[in-house]
Amino acid sequence: xxxxxxxxxxxxxxxxxxxxxxxxxxxxxxxxxxxxxxxxxxxxxxxxxxxxxxxxxxxxxxxxxxxxxxxxxxxxxxxxxxxxxxxxxxxxxxxxxxxxxxxxxxxxxxxx
Numbered sequence: 205x206x207x208x209x210x211x212x213x214x215x216x217x218x219x220x221x222x223x224x225x226x227x228x229x230x231x232x233x234x235x236x237x238x239x240x241x242x243x244x245x246x247x248x249x250x251x252x253x254x255x256x257x258x259x260x261x262x263x264x265x266x267x268x269x270x271x272x273x274x275x276x277x278x279x280x281x282x283x284x285x286x287x288x289x290x291x292x293x294x295x296x297x298x299x300x301x302x303x304x305x306x307x308x309x310x311x312x313x314x315x316x
Contacts, residue, residue, distance in 0.1 A: 249297060258301035270306055277302040 250257055259266045262276040280298050284290035 253297075253300055253304050255304055258304040261298060261301040262305065264305070268305070273302060273305045 255266055259268070262273065262280055264272055264276045268276075277298065281295065282288070284294045284298060286292050286295050
């Protein structure tokens with residue numbers, strides 16, 4: 205006599221779990237899209253680097269202290285160093301961005 209009762213409870217529990225599972229799936233599907241955050245500068249380079257472009261490359265503000273520029277330069281250079289599989293062109297642009305931010309530019313542009 206207990207067996208049909210237990211079977212009925214099991215069917216009811218499965219139905220409730222399915223109902224809540226379907227509701228959760230619809231909530232998951234209809235959630236608003238989350239914007240993807242980008243950490244590094246994307247885009248082409250200008251002929252002569254501006255302070256704004258240099259700040260975008262290094263991922264810092266235009267009015268930042270010199271020690272923060274050096275720290276950002278180190279972080280970006282570690283990720284793009286030619287010895288670690290990065291390109292020489294990007295490394296030269298990163299170095300040029302550091303020079304522009306620190307005021308050591310010759311306005312000669314990139315070596316490439």
